[in-house]
Amino acid sequence: xxxxxxxxxxxxxxxxxxxxxxxxxxxxxxxxxxxxxxxxxxxxxxxxxxxxxxxxxxxxxxxxxxxxxxxxxxxxxxxxxxxxxxxxxxxxxxxxxxxxxxxxxxxxxxxxxxxxxxxxxxx
Numbered sequence: 001x002x003x004x005x006x007x008x009x010x011x012x013x014x015x016x017x018x019x020x021x022x023x024x025x026x027x028x029x030x031x032x033x034x035x036x037x038x039x040x041x042x043x044x045x046x047x048x049x050x051x052x053x054x055x056x057x058x059x060x061x062x063x064x065x066x067x068x069x070x071x072x073x074x075x076x077x078x079x080x081x082x083x084x085x086x087x088x089x090x091x092x093x094x095x096x097x098x099x100x101x102x103x104x105x106x107x108x109x110x111x112x113x114x115x116x117x118x119x120x121x122x123x
Contacts, residue, residue, distance in 0.1 A: 041062035
């Protein structure tokens with residue numbers, strides 16, 4: 001007789017909301033405050049990471065993605081000298097908005113979201 005693997009418990013409603021906020025805090029960068037897209041998720045994650053493992057996981061994921069996008073923006077800016085950077089800047093901007101919203105929706109449903117394009121700076 002084989003034993004069934006224990007099922008992972010679903011995160012609480014409160015943890016789902018904070019996980020969603022970790023992702024959505026990145027959209028503060030669209031308000032024109034400079035590095036808000038990176039600082040927003042970082043602040044939420046640092047304050048709430050001890051409350052629930054789900055919040056910690058989604059906060060790390062959001063911060064890692066925003067650091068990756070920051071590096072991509074710098075590379076795009078440098079490549080503007082050869083004109084390809086203008087197109088890359090638009091692509092990176094669209095990715096930042098679309099993937100952030102997808103991450104927020106998945107986190108709100110209690111699912112662990114992994115960004116398709118992200119380096120793991122924080123583990």
